[in-house]
Amino acid sequence: MDASALGLGEFNEKDRKEIQSFIEKEQQKAKFQENVHSLTAMCWTKCLAQNKISGPGLDKNESSCLNNCVNRYIDAQKTVISQLERMGA
Numbered sequence: 262m263d264a265s266a267l268g269l270g271e272f273n274e275k276d277r278k279e280i281q282s283f284i285e286k287e288q289q290k291a292k293f294q295e296n297v298h299s300l301t302a303m304c305w306t307k308c309l310a311q312n313k314i315s316g317p318g319l320d321k322n323e324s325s326c327l328n329n330c331v332n333r334y335i336d337a338q339k340t341v342i343s344q345l346e347r348m349g350a
Contacts (some may be wrong), residue, residue, distance in 0.1 A: 304330035
C-alpha cells in the first residue's frame with residue numbers, strides 16, 4: 262500500500278515510514294492471532310469437544326492429542342511457508 266492510499270500524504274517521509282511500519286506490525290499481529298484462534302478451534306474440536314470435561318486439568322489422552330495437534334499444525338505451516346519461499350525464489 263502506498264502512502265496516499267493510507268492517507269499519509271501530509272506526513273514527512275520519516276513519519277510515513279514509521280506509520281507504515283506500525284501498520285505492517287499490527288497486521289502481522291492480527292494474522293498471528295487469527296492463526297492462534299484457528300489452531301485453538303481446530304484442536305479443541307479434535308481433542309476436547311466430544312469429551313466431558315471431568316476436572317480442572319487435562320487427562321493423559323487429551324494432553325497427548327493437543328500436543329500432537331499443535332505439532333502437526335506447526336509442521337503444516339512450516340511446509341507451506343517453505344513451499345511459498347521456494348516458489349518466490
